[in-house]
Amino acid sequence: MDLSYGAEAEAFREDVRSFLAAAWQPGERRKADLKDYIRAFRRQAVEAGYLYRSVPKRYGGAEQPVDVIRAQVIREEFARARAPMEVGGNGVNMTVPTLLEKGTDEQRELFIRKTIEGEYVWGQGYSEPGSGSDLASVRTKGELSPDGTRWIVNGQKIWTSQGMQSTHMFMLVRTEPDAPKHDGITYLLIDLDQPGVTRRPIRQMTGEEGDHTFCEFFFDNAESPVSWQVGTRGQGWQVSRTTLKHERAAIGSADGLGNQFRKLVDLAKEVGRIGDPLVRDELARIEGFVLSHRYTSFRLFSCSAAGEDPGRVALMMKLYLTEIGHEMALLAQELVGEHAFVEPAGAGGRGPRGPRGPEKWLDQIMGSLGNSIAGGASNIQRNIIGERGLGLPRDLALELEAGGGRA
Amino acid sequence: MRFHLSEEQIAIQDAVRGTLADCWPMERLHKFADSGDDFDPDSWAALMGLGLGGILLPDSGMGLLDAALVSEVAGEMAAPGPLIAQLLAVAAVARSGSEAARAHLDGLVAGTTIAALALGDSQFVQSARAAQVLLVGDRDGGIALVEAGEGVTIEPVQPTDRSRPVSRVSFAGAIRHELFSAGDPLAASLCDAALVLIAADALGGALHCTDISVAYAKEREQFGQPSGRFQALKHQLAHMALDAEPARALVWYAAYAWDAGLPDAARAAAMAKAHLCDVYVRSTRAAVAAHGGIGYTWEYGLNYWFRRAVLNRAWLGSPAEHRVRAAVMAGW
Numbered sequence: 001m002d003l004s005y006g007a008e009a010e011a012f013r014e015d016v017r018s019f020l021a022a023a024w025q026p027g028e029r030r031k032a033d034l035k036d037y038i039r040a041f042r043r044q045a046v047e048a049g050y051l052y053r054s055v056p057k058r059y060g061g062a063e064q065p066v067d068v069i070r071a072q073v074i075r076e077e078f079a080r081a082r083a084p085m086e087v088g089g090n091g092v093n094m095t096v097p098t099l100l101e102k103g104t105d106e107q108r109e110l111f112i113r114k115t116i117e118g119e120y121v122w123g124q125g126y127s128e129p130g131s132g133s134d135l136a137s138v139r140t141k142g143e144l145s146p147d148g149t150r151w152i153v154n155g156q157k158i159w160t161s162q163g164m165q166s167t168h169m170f171m172l173v174r175t176e177p178d179a180p181k182h183d184g185i186t187y188l189l190i191d192l193d194q195p196g197v198t199r200r201p202i203r204q205m206t207g208e209e210g211d212h213t214f215c216e217f218f219f220d221n222a223e224s225p226v227s228w229q230v231g232t233r234g235q236g237w238q239v240s241r242t243t244l245k246h247e248r249a250a251i252g253s254a255d256g257l258g259n260q261f262r263k264l265v266d267l268a269k270e271v272g273r274i275g276d277p278l279v280r281d282e283l284a285r286i287e288g289f290v291l292s293h294r295y296t297s298f299r300l301f302s303c304s305a306a307g308e309d310p311g312r313v314a315l316m317m318k319l320y321l322t323e324i325g326h327e328m329a330l331l332a333q334e335l336v337g338e339h340a341f342v343e344p345a346g347a348g349g350r351g352p353r354g355p356r357g358p359e360k361w362l363d364q365i366m367g368s369l370g371n372s373i374a375g376g377a378s379n380i381q382r383n384i385i386g387e388r389g390l391g392l393p394r395d396l397a398l399e400l401e402a403g404g405g406r407a
Numbered sequence: 408m409r410f411h412l413s414e415e416q417i418a419i420q421d422a423v424r425g426t427l428a429d430c431w432p433m434e435r436l437h438k439f440a441d442s443g444d445d446f447d448p449d450s451w452a453a454l455m456g457l458g459l460g461g462i463l464l465p466d467s468g469m470g471l472l473d474a475a476l477v478s479e480v481a482g483e484m485a486a487p488g489p490l491i492a493q494l495l496a497v498a499a500v501a502r503s504g505s506e507a508a509r510a511h512l513d514g515l516v517a518g519t520t521i522a523a524l525a526l527g528d529s530q531f532v533q534s535a536r537a538a539q540v541l542l543v544g545d546r547d548g549g550i551a552l553v554e555a556g557e558g559v560t561i562e563p564v565q566p567t568d569r570s571r572p573v574s575r576v577s578f579a580g581a582i583r584h585e586l587f588s589a590g591d592p593l594a595a596s597l598c599d600a601a602l603v604l605i606a607a608d609a610l611g612g613a614l615h616c617t618d619i620s621v622a623y624a625k626e627r628e629q630f631g632q633p634s635g636r637f638q639a640l641k642h643q644l645a646h647m648a649l650d651a652e653p654a655r656a657l658v659w660y661a662a663y664a665w666d667a668g669l670p671d672a673a674r675a676a677a678m679a680k681a682h683l684c685d686v687y688v689r690s691t692r693a694a695v696a697a698h699g700g701i702g703y704t705w706e707y708g709l710n711y712w713f714r715r716a717v718l719n720r721a722w723l724g725s726p727a728e729h730r731v732r733a734a735v736m737a738g739w
Contacts (some may be wrong), residue, residue, distance in 0.1 A: 001409055001410055001472060001659060001662075001663040001666075001667075002408065002409045002410075003408060003410060003663070004408065005408045006408060009408075069408060265737075265739065268739075269739075274739050277731075280730070280731070280734040280739055281727055281730050281731070281734075283734065283739065284678070284681065284730035284731075284733045284734050284737075285681075285682075285685075285726075285730060287678065287733070288654075288657065288678055288681060288682030288685070289653075289682075291657055291660070291675075291678060291682075292653045292654045292656060292657045292682065293653060295410070295656030295657055295659065295660040296653040296655075296656040298410040298656065298660075299410050299411050299655075299656045299659070301408070301410070302408055302409055302410035302411045303411050305408060306409070306411070308411065310411070312648065312652065313652045313653060313655075316648065316649050316652060316653060317653075319645075319649060320649060320653055323649070379638075379642070381645075382638075382641065382642040382645040382646070383638070383641065383642075383645075385645035385648060385649065386635070386641035386642065386644055386645040387641070389645070389648060390621045390635075390644060390645065390648060391621070391625070392621065392624060392625065392633075392635035392636065392641050392644065393625070393632075393633050393635060393636040394636070395636065395638055395641075396632065396636060
């Protein structure tokens with residue numbers, strides 16, 4: 001075992017540092033001025049090979065060979081310099097890889113550059129009010145226009161992140177109502193700026209509302225050209241399963257958890273409970289999980305760098321993170337005491353907020369619940385670990401539905 | 408950057424696993440458990456024949472991580488002792504300046520001289536009746552090698568852990584070679600290594616409990632279906648795996664930190680001991696529950712792992728005691 005990145009990576013780190021020292025000097029720039037500066041900086045960073053490494057040059061990327069160690073060094077150094085990374089969001093994380101794998105040249109030309117430059121913001125159109133964990137049951141309908149050139153979309157999508165900012169959506173629509181459920185779905189891109197689309201923010205249990213929360217979308221004869229369909233008609237389910245592994249292994253989520261744990265220790269100090277033996281025991285107990293998560297992320301990263309399969313543990317990380325978040329929330333709730341009687345300003349959100357005391361932990365206490373639901377609910381994670389990780393037989397209902405016949 | 412096992416390390420584990428599968432099947436464990444013995448010469452000879460005794464020699468090219476990988480498999484197979492004692496006795500004697508103690512080194516490495524571990528203030532020692540030397544002391548008071556025989560009183564007890572039976576041991580005027588005096592950092596470091604090896608044994612045991620529960624859920628049928636198809640049990644099994652598998656890296660890190668002399672090595676050892684012994688106890692309880700009636704029988708043998716978890720948890724300090732230490736070391 002060796003947790004250093006090696007001499008080659010450290011030399012590369014020096015290059016990144018020199019680049020950042022020269023290229024990232026935002027100074028006192030604000031608002032539009034800063035925005036322009038960031039845009040120009042990202043272009044330079046792409047030029048240097050540091051951002052959008054898996055995206056071909058012709059679409060505005062850096063087109064670099066896969067190298068998880070370099071990618072990690074870049075993340076670390078950009079974070080240290082507080083320099084902006086890729087624009088992020090669903091567009092960069094999902095639309096771009098999907099188009100690179102399954103899209104047409106026309107779609108790539110049309111969407112990738114504008115997505116990575118932040119001009120196009122993508123909402124995810126998967127969940128529906130009646131389709132949560134059973135995603136393949138989507139009912140939003142897609143029908144061909146009489147002339148066969150456009151898809152006409154009717155239905156409802158829900159839980160769209162960045163919904164109020166989204167310019168476009170990638171969505172699953174049912175186009176073959178008579179086909180078996182997984183074979184009747186088409187993966188479609190759609191422009192959200194049209195009369196047939198209505199969006200509405202969802203007020204969350206945290207109180208969060210307005211521009212930064214999730215949205216629900218209503219489609220009433222909304223249209224999209226047939227050329228914006230990704231993959232074969234009826235094969236959208238397979239397209240949505242496209243998972244690209246471009247430098248995905250990161251130690252980032254472990255750092256986030258570690259930071260949160262340190263803040264929990266600070267909270268215990270702030271409220272004068274750090275000397276309480278029960279609190280100390282509980283902190284150390286939770287830290288056992290936090291460190292296990294951290295070192296397992298090292299393990300996954302190491303396997304990824306070596307091109308080896310880490311096995312079943314990779315399937316466990318999301319649920320592990322979620323469960324640790326719950327443990328931290330419970331201890332935080334004990335520690336905040338009466339501070340919890342006052343809801344923090346700007347609860348849960350990214351909006352303006354004033355000075356905040358221990359009550360700010362209400363955000364984490366409520367927010368940690370979101371992890372049990374978003375991106376694959378915890379019980380679905382347990383199924384995945386049990387079935388794909390441990391090789392246990394599938395639930396009978398699911399097996400019958402998948403056409404497995406009598407088990 | 409490397410933080411996963413090498414092919415060589417996996418090969419060591421496979422060799423130990425294969426050896427124990429041959430010489431330590433369940434029927435052998437059953438016999439041993441009822442024999443009243445505290446040492447099994449055949450499996451000991453087989454393990455020592457693999458050269459495990461020398462892993463913690465300073466110039467072996469291996470380290471605590473490799474020792475922990477062996478300890479993990481011993482835990483997985485509920486192997487009899489005194490493996491952890493032997494590994495540590497070699498580490499201690501080889502790093503000490505005591506000529507009298509070093510006279511035992513070759514025998515310890517070969518396994519012909521058997522060592523028992525009497526660290527801490529516990530009066531209970533595994534394989535005490537078989538041992539020729541005992542590693543005695545603690546992290547603050549220094550560590551010595553004591554010759555078995557005159558001055559060492561050994562009183563057999565009915566041991567809870569049947570795979571590693573303990574006796575009650577007391578010392579009065581025994582022959583004693585000081586290895587590390589009070590305040591020598593090597594004494595504390597050796598105690599840290601012991602914690603890591605116990606954590607590794609717990610890891611192996613917890614993973615084994617998970618694996619046999621999963622295997623049983625695939626073959627046991629109820630309502631005409633393998634019981635593992637039912638979501639309630641599937642989710643319990645998923646949680647057993649979730650508890651044990653990510654904790655593997657905690658053991659790796661603690662061993663790596665000890666080998667590399669990192670500043671957080673002592674704290675990492677305490678965290679690993681506390682966490683893995685908790686995990687092990689949870690895993691054995693969950694395994695009995697997941698098996699149902701068969702898991703509650705003596706014959707099935709799950710009880711040996713359960714009993715091992717009882718011993719590991721209390722051995723050289725409970726999880727709560729190590730969390731107290733970890734809190735102090737963190738400056739809380």
